Amino acid sequence: MKKLILVDGNSIAFRAFYALPLLTNKSGQFTNAVYGFTMMLMKLMEEEKPSHLFVAFDAGKETFRHKQYAEYKGTRQKTPSELSEQLPVMREVLDAMGIHHYEKKQYEADDIIGTLAHSLKSEAEEVLIVTGDKDLLQLVDDNVTLLMTKKGVTDATRYDRAKIEEQYGLTPDQIRDLKGLMGDSSDNIPGIPGVGEKTALKLLHQFESVESVLDHIDQLPGKKLKEKVAAHQEQARISKELATIYCEVPLELSAQDLRCDEPNHDQLRTLFKKLEFKKLLERLDPESSQPEEESAVHLQEVSYQMVSEIDENLAEWFLQEKLGCVVELSDEHYHHGEVIGMALSDGEKQLYLPCEVMKEWKAFRTWLADGSKEKIVYDAKRTQVSLTRQGFRVNGLSFDIMLAAYLLNPSESEISLSEIMEQHLGGGLPTDEAVYGKGAKRQALQGEALGEHLARKAVVVTQLEELLRTKLKEVELDKLYFDIELPLTDVLARMEQEGIRVDVEGLEALGEELRARLNELTDKIYDLAGTQFNINSPKQMGEVLFDKLGLPVIKKTKTGYSTSADVLEKLAPQHEIVEYILHYRQVGKLISTYIEGLLKVIEKEQSKIHTQFNQAITATGRLSSTNPNLQNIPIRLEEGRRLRRVFVPSKPGWSILAADYSQIELRILANISGDETLIQSFIEERDIHTQTAMDIFGVNEDDVTSLMRSHAKAVNFGIVYGISDYGLSQNLDISRKEAAAIIDKYFSSYPDVKKYLDDVIEKAKKEGYVTTIFQRRRYLPDIHSSNFNRRSFAERTAMNTPIQGSNADIIKKAMVEMDHELRERGLESRMLLQVHDELVFEVPQHEIDTLTQLVKEVMEGTVSLRVPLKVEVSSGSSWYEAK
Structure with a gap:
């Protein structure tokens, strides 16, 4: 064994958690500790190049030390749920990295590390212990060194015997004596009251051990010190024993169990993608990331006909009621890519049409524009935008495979057609990457190879349609799909194509102004x-x-x-x-x-920007915006708010109109929970944050300060996300005790909210999923997990999803209905953007009053709740003026 590294898993996890700000992925899972932990491991492996690496974890709260001293670690605060739910994910990362980990009941990670360091130091050329706990310094030996992490996870100091001597003037074994005298508040080891590190070191420099100090009490300097030591002799002995790492833990581990295995790159890639660790994804060995489906390219050929020129003998083909269709582009970004060709399938026969034929063939163009002819596609919005950009009229996109798969399993975002087939039909379709090559442009593939790949896709689209349609109906998602999600693809496609105009000179001028600032x-x-x-x-x-x-x-x-x-x-x-x-x-x-x-x-x-609205990414159903992201323009700073000034109408004399749902998530909470106090507050149009401040702080309205209202606002919006006392304390910069008291007071003021949160968890445990008011589902596979941390994350998700998901459903439904009204009434006004709870329009002057009234009626009437929905509408010469 060349080099063995032993990692104190719990210590490093805590360091990582507190070293990095709270981070979450788009599903709301906390990730900061996992990220820091993984970065540290990667750094260790790169710099130290161990032959063996092992991570030890604590197995639970109770250890054999509690039998010696019941108050051991008794003052330690409960691990924040934001950290505890990340510990299982760290174990998943370790498994994927090929790193062994272990825990044993009644023992701490320190004891496991001590046992391995003691038993294997003769077999290893070098043993390195990685921890943030000074107790483990006692394990340092001739070939055992220790890497002590400090405040972060990458800032560390290496200790050998000489370093311990230099810093403390002690041998490694005397670290136990140091703790015996001075104690350790983090582990609730008492030591001798009043004896700190400075005094303890002086005593050990003179007497060498706790036992020797106790044997020479009469020689100690100062009357008070003599009295303290004399009065706490047994406590000092117990403290030293508690601080002593037990090196004889019965372990069923051999040196082979500690060897670094080859990492599972595919598993790591899946994990990092789910956790949204983009930088770590980039660090994976590109050689190992080649897709395994290369062999899939050599599957049995799909029968198809290449239509290289117009063939009127095939015109009858376009009289069929339903066809599967796949369009291919030269670029993944469908606002830029040119159409290369299109494959069609009726389930038995396939055609491939290059773009030149598509443009010239009247029978094809007539079929494409005919809304009565059903087109089954993967990604209807991409299909519509890309074809419309090329001058085609597109109607009758009657089923979107991607959207259906997303509704059935919203935790799988941006799922490819080959992955959908794998899930529902058992596989067999090669990925684009396997066919085109990694990073290759699609136009590099020409002729029969391209035609065959697209024809195979078209076959899969037809095969999946009926199956997914049936599954949507079985789980009562068909109404959400056909009434809201599918019609929305058409609305979003036209919004993307329309774009929003930017005052380029104004943007440049603002840039100069900001540079001056x-x-x-x-x-x-x-x-x-x-x-x-x-x-x-x-x-x-x-x-x-x-x-x-x-x-x-x-x-x-x-x-x-x-x-x-x-x-x-x-x-x-x-x-x-x-x-x-x-x-x-x-x-x-x-x-x-x-x-x-x-x-x-x-x-x-x-002078327009054409953002992309992502409909099938978030697990809650909310839309997101990319290329560029227009939903995240910062508005806290005045300079950020003024950025909205450059977004202007596309025609002279027109205005920008913005309509924003007011406190919609809290209104949904009032509706779902049925809490009468909350419902009445909205019916009477009270300021909900002021009302909550009055309730939780027990003051009259006139006595509510801005700080109280701010704290109440944080509770109102945090409570539906299952915020913990730790999370609230971080948000408000108060102690966990104060935060816990505020949360308790909130629940006593709004008891039915507490009941709802408890009930929704029970419902999730019974059914395995939660739903929105429009039956959107989110499955929670970890809701029955025996692991507390996984289960607690699933419970928080259960609390939040019905509210945030219902919010997404409502505004999506409002968009579909508003688009219908605009077209039905023949209005010139256009919907341009959706930004969370806000819709943005451009409106000719003569339609301002009409649209102001119409948008308010439609958005407020989209759904009937126990409390009224309220929409604030404003307009102006720019998006800024409309707020």
């Missing part, structure tokens, strides 16, 4: 710092903030002081410069992401 902020920061430095350099900024200005160090990284946003926000009250630095960063992001970013994607002919 950035210079002002730079000068102010230099003035407050008393020196000039590179504000974009974390290293230089750290030196200014912590060395020069003496601000307290909150977190360190491998390269020095951390100056991350969460650190700076905690430092803001300490010095005026911090607020200016935070503002500088926000303005800098506005320039790079939005000014420069938007300028790159503006279509020059009409």
Whole structure:
């Protein structure tokens, strides 16, 4: 055994959790600890190149030490649920990385590591222990060193015997004695009251051990110290015993069990994709990421006819009532890609038409425009936009395979046709990557190879349609699919094609203004710092903030002081410069992401931006926006809000009109929970955050402060996400005890909300899923998990999904109905954007009053709840003026 690394899993997990801000993926799963933990492991493997690597975890709260001292670790706060739910995911990552892990009841990770280090140090050339716990320093030996993580997971110090001697003046074995004398508050090891590290070290430098100190009490300096030691002799002995790592744990492990196995790259890729670890995905070995389906390309050929020129003998083919269709583009981005060709299938026979034939063949174009002829497709919006851009009229897209598969399993986002076939028909369709090659342009594949691939896809589309249609009906999703989701694809396609006009000169002018503001902020920061430095350099900024200005160090990284946003926000009250630095960063992001970013994607002919609305990505059913993301334009800063000024109507004399649902998620909560206090608050149109502040703080309306209202708002919006006392304490910068008291008071004020949250979890346990008011489902496979952490995450998801998902359903239904009304009434007004709870239109002046009334009627009347839906409508010369 060349090099063995033993990792203290719980210690590193805690370090990672507190080193990084709370991060979640789009499904709401917390990921920050998993990310930090994985980064540390990858760094270890790259730098240390171990032959063997092993991670030990604590098995539970009770250990053999509790029999010796019942209060052992008794003062330790409960692990935040935001961390505990990530621990099982870390084990999944370890399995995928080929790293063995282990835990044993009644023993701690320290004891497992101690046992392995002790038993294997003669077999290994080198043993390295990785932890953030000083207790393990006692294990350091001639060939056993320890890597001690500090505040983060990459900032670490290596200890050997010499380093321990240099820092403490002790041998490794005396670390137990140090803890015996001074105790350890984190583990609730008492030690001798009043004896700190400084005194303990002086005593050990003189007497070497706890036992020797106790044998020489009469020689101790000072009367008080003698009395304390004399009075707590047994406590000191017990403390040393508690701090002693037990190195004889009965383990059924051999050196072979600790060997680094080959990582499972496919499993890692799936995990990292689910967790949205983009940087870690990039680090995977590209050689190992070649798709396994290469052999699928050699499946039995699909029978198809290449139509290289117009053949009127085939015109009758387009009289069929239903055909499967697949369009291929030269680029994945369908607003840019050119149509290469199209494959059609009736289930028995397939045609492939190159784009030139599609354009010239009248029979084909007539069929494509005929709404009575059903077209079964994968991704109806992509199909419609790409064909319309090429001058085709498209009607009759009657079934979308991608959308149906998404509704049936919303946890699988951006699922490909080959993956859908794998799930529902057992596989057999090669992926595009397997056919085209990784990163290859689609137009590189020509002729029969392309025709065969698309024909095979068209066959699969026809095979899946009836099956998915039946499954939608079986689970009562057919109404949601055919009444809301499928019609919405047509609405979104036209919104994307329409785009929204940008005042390019105004955007450029705002850019210049923001750059001037950035210079002002730079000068102010230099003035407050008393020196000039590179504000974009974390290293230089750290030196200014912590060395020069003496601000307290909150977190360190491998390269020095951390100056991350969460650190700076905690430092803001300490010095005026911090607020200016935070503002500088926000303005800098506005320039790079939005000014420069938007300028790159503006279509020059009409000065428009054509974003893509993603309908089948989020597990809750909400739409997202990409290329570019127009839903995340920052509006907290005035500079960010002013960015909306550059979004203007496409015609002179027109206006932008915005309609926004007011507090829709809380209204849905009132409806679903049936809480009379909450319902009455909305019926009487009280300020819900002020009302909640009155309830949880027990004050009159006139006594509600802005801080109270702010805290109440955080509770109102956090409660439906299953927010914990830890999460609320982080949001409000208060103690967990205060946060817990606020949550308890909220539930006593709104008891039916608490009952709803409990009931929805029970329903999820019984049925395995939760639903929205329109029957959208979200399955919760971990709701019955024996693992507390997995189960708790599923429970939080159960609480939130019916509310957030119902919100998504309502605004989608409102979009479909608004689009219908605009077309039915022959109005010129156009729907341009959907931004969470807001719809944005451009409106000619003579339709302003009509649309203001119409949009309010449609959006407020989309669904009937126990409380009224309220929509705020405003208009102006730009999106900014309309808010």
